[in-house]
Amino acid sequence: MFETGWNILNFLTQGLGTTLSIFLTATVFSFLMAFIAGLTRLSGNILIRGAAAVYVEVFRGTSLIVQLFWLYYAVPMLFNINLGSNWWVGVVAIALNYGAYMSEVVRTSVISVDKGQTEASIALNLSRFQRMRDVILPQALRLMLPEFGNYSIQILKGTALVSLIGLTDILYFGDIYRSTNLSEGPLAYLMVLIMYFIIALPLIWLSKKGEKIARRGVAS
Amino acid sequence: MEPIVQYKNIHKSFGDTHVLKGIDLDIYPGEKIAIIGPSGSGKTTIIRLLMTLEEPTDGDIYVAGKNLWKVERKGKMVPAKEKQLADVRKDIGMVFQHFNLFPHKTILDNCAMPLINVKKMKKGEAREMSKQMLDRVGLGDKYDAYPANLSGGQKQRVAMARALVMKPKIMLFDEVTSALDPELVGEVLEVIRDLAENDEMAMVLVTHEMDFALEIADRVLFLDEGVIAESGPADEVINKSDNPRLQGFLKRFRA
Numbered sequence: 001m002f003e004t005g006w007n008i009l010n011f012l013t014q015g016l017g018t019t020l021s022i023f024l025t026a027t028v029f030s031f032l033m034a035f036i037a038g039l040t041r042l043s044g045n046i047l048i049r050g051a052a053a054v055y056v057e058v059f060r061g062t063s064l065i066v067q068l069f070w071l072y073y074a075v076p077m078l079f080n081i082n083l084g085s086n087w088w089v090g091v092v093a094i095a096l097n098y099g100a101y102m103s104e105v106v107r108t109s110v111i112s113v114d115k116g117q118t119e120a121s122i123a124l125n126l127s128r129f130q131r132m133r134d135v136i137l138p139q140a141l142r143l144m145l146p147e148f149g150n151y152s153i154q155i156l157k158g159t160a161l162v163s164l165i166g167l168t169d170i171l172y173f174g175d176i177y178r179s180t181n182l183s184e185g186p187l188a189y190l191m192v193l194i195m196y197f198i199i200a201l202p203l204i205w206l207s208k209k210g211e212k213i214a215r216r217g218v219a220s
Numbered sequence: 221m222e223p224i225v226q227y228k229n230i231h232k233s234f235g236d237t238h239v240l241k242g243i244d245l246d247i248y249p250g251e252k253i254a255i256i257g258p259s260g261s262g263k264t265t266i267i268r269l270l271m272t273l274e275e276p277t278d279g280d281i282y283v284a285g286k287n288l289w290k291v292e293r294k295g296k297m298v299p300a301k302e303k304q305l306a307d308v309r310k311d312i313g314m315v316f317q318h319f320n321l322f323p324h325k326t327i328l329d330n331c332a333m334p335l336i337n338v339k340k341m342k343k344g345e346a347r348e349m350s351k352q353m354l355d356r357v358g359l360g361d362k363y364d365a366y367p368a369n370l371s372g373g374q375k376q377r378v379a380m381a382r383a384l385v386m387k388p389k390i391m392l393f394d395e396v397t398s399a400l401d402p403e404l405v406g407e408v409l410e411v412i413r414d415l416a417e418n419d420e421m422a423m424v425l426v427t428h429e430m431d432f433a434l435e436i437a438d439r440v441l442f443l444d445e446g447v448i449a450e451s452g453p454a455d456e457v458i459n460k461s462d463n464p465r466l467q468g469f470l471k472r473f474r475a
Contacts, residue, residue, distance in 0.1 A: 120320035120379075123271050124334040124386060125309040128302070134333055138324045 004184060008191040011177055015170040020199070022087065022159045022169065026094035027152055033099025038106025039132075052103070059100035065161050068093040072165045090162035098155050102148065109143040110136055142214045149207020153200050160196070170195050222285070224249045224311075224389060224422060225270060230279035232265055239265050241446035243279070247390065252416050252423045254433035254454065257443035258469055263426040266443070267392040270424075271314045272305045283308045310338075313388030317395040319375040321367040321382070327354065328363040331382045338386070353381040357411050373404030377411055384415070391415070393425040405429070412436070430473060434458050442466050 040052040059067065071089045076082050083089050113136050121131040163172040174192040178185045223246035232240040239262040247253060255263045268274045269281060272288070281288040288308050290297040322330050331350035335341045341349070354360055357377040367375055376396055383391060393412065397405045409432050416423060416436040427433050433440055433454060440457040442450035444465050450457050458470065 114320075116316060116318055116320035117322065119271075119273055120316065120322070122273060122309070123312075123314040123316075124382070125306055125338045126334060127306070127337075130337045134337065135322055142324075 001187070005187060005191055008177055008184070008188055009195065012170050012173050012191060012195050015168055015173040016195075018087070018162075018167055018169040018172075019156075019159050022090050022094070022162055022167070023156050023199075026091045026098070026159065027155050029091065029095030030098040030102055030151070030155060031148070033095055034102030034106050037099060037103035038110070041103065041107050042110060056100045056103050059097050060104075064093065064097045064158055065164065067097055068161055068165060086162075086165050086167055089165060090159070090167055094155060094158050094162075098151055098158065102151050105144050105147040105151070106140070109140040109147075112143060113139045145210030145214050146207055149203060149210045153203045153207070156200055156203065157196065221248055223247055224284055226282040227266075227269075228280045228282070230266075230269065230281065231277045232262070232269065232274060233277045239446055240269075240276075243446075243448060245441070245448065247422055247424065249389065250420050250422055252425075252436055252438045253441060254425045254427055254437035254439075255441045255443055256427065256430065256433060256458075256469075257441075257449075261443045262446050263443050264394050267314070267394055267424055267426060270390070271312055271392055272309060283311065311389040312392065313383035313386055313390070314392040314394065315376070315379050315383055315396045317398050319367070319372075319379045319399075321375055321378055323367050326364050326366055327359065327370070327378045330367070330378060331385050334382065334386060350381070350385055353385040354378070356384075356414075357381045358407070371404060372400045373407045376400065376408045380408075380411055380415075388421060390422045390424065393423065393427070395426050395428065397427070397429060428473070430458060430470070442469070444469075 037052045037056055040048050041056065043049045043052075068090065071083060071093050072086060083092055117135050117139065118131060121135045126134065159169060160171045163169050163175065171192060174188050178188045181188070225245075225247040227243045227245040230240055230243040230245075231238070243262075243266060245266075255266060257263050265274060269276055270283075270288075275289060280290065286304075286308065287297070287300070288305070289300055291300045291304055292298075321327070322333070325333060328347060328350055331353060332343070332346040335346035335349060336343060339346075351360070351363060354363060357380055359374060359377055359381070362370065362374065362378075367378065370378065380396075396412075397408050400408065409429065412423075412425070412432075413436055415421075425433065425437070435454075437454045439452065440450075440454045441448050442457060442461075442463070450461050450463050450466055452461075457466070461467070
């Protein structure tokens with residue numbers, strides 16, 4: 001039993017590269033989307049703000065798996081847009097979806113920096129851009145860290161959906177194993193869980209760390 | 221001498237609350253003004269308007285002859301752009317009740333960062349100037365400390381150094397001792413006294429420190445229910461006025 005488990009784990013590592021590469025790339029792009037959308041939602045221009053709000057609400061309000069299917073099956077047919085490989089489809093769908101959620105973290109963190117900080121920056125005649133770059137964002141970032149840690153774990157788990165558009169990730173190999181060794185199905189999926197958990201461990205550690213940094217506080 | 225700042229019939233409302241009801245005020249270069257009055261009378265709002273933290277509901281403010289909030293375009297007065305506000309802000313500095321230091325920066329960087337960003341100073345020069353100013357307010361041994369590790373009095377002195385190093389022509393003090401423990405008030409007032417005696421800039425203090433106002437101010441304004449109810453030399457306003465509301469205020473205050 002122990003040996004079988006070990007064998008299954010070894011078998012699953014074939015999907016490790018796909019899971020990790022999608023996870024890392026999607027995380028980078030999610031953060032990017034989060035900052036772009038989160039900051040534009042604070043823009044003074046109502047059109048820019050509105051566009052960002054539509055993006056956030058649409059992608060938060062619909063399910064990731066449907067978005068994945070849209071990008072994979074519908075968008076290429078309707079608009080003749082080809083995102084390249086299904087690897088990219090997976091990355092883009094996950095990044096857009098989690099970017100929408102995380103943009104709310106960016107937005108609310110920026111808002112929750114004490115108003116006095118903005119006032120002092122105005123009194124010192126910093127430009128809008130300098131205020132954001134040198135005063136507000138460095139403090140807002142600390143507030144974002146714990147939530148960002150949480151979301152990165154969610155993104156990792158979200159990557160499991162890409163097996164549904166034919167990507168050979170950890171879950172995909174779990175399925176393959178089970179379909180050829182039906183009696184070991186439960187053990188196969190247990191190993192899949194363990195594998196995801198092991199990858200998530202450093203992320204859990206990072207978000208704990210983030211919480212500590214955030215607690216070190218901001219207000220003067 | 222021309223006033224450096226003029227308020228002309230300034231009104232300010234927050235929602236349904238009419239806070240300022242027609243303020244006319246001239247501030248002359250180098251003048252030291254204290255604004256006293258009951259809480260909620262609009263004292264703080266007066267200086268926040270000048271710092272461009274609030275926009276007047278009605279009326280005009282002129283700084284060095286230039287309309288602060290409006291600009292003429294095609295014969296009509298339209299709201300001024302950020303650039304014009306920034307141009308006026310160059311000459312104005314402000315110290316806040318709650319310090320508003322940047323908690324993620326050392327106190328030296330609190331002072332140097334605006335010099336680098338706004339005055340386009342070289343880093344070394346900015347830090348050198350900041351050090352001199354921190355020395356002046358008695359914090360020469362704290363350059364690398366973070367605000368969280370300072371006492372309230374020290375924080376407020378950093379905040380003053382940070383505003384002073386920008387070389388404003390007008391300095392605004394918004395109840396700068398109100399958030400301090402009583403034993404720390406003295407060290408902050410000491411710095412202000414030093415400025416009042418040795419510095420050319422105009423100063424406007426919103427304060428509850430009546431004796432201090434009497435001591436350093438050229439002129440005291442008593443603000444009551446949104447208007448300047450009394451204005452004159454400190455001694456006259458505080459000791460000789462027969463305005464019953466001012467008397468009542470002073471009595472409650474000294475009790």
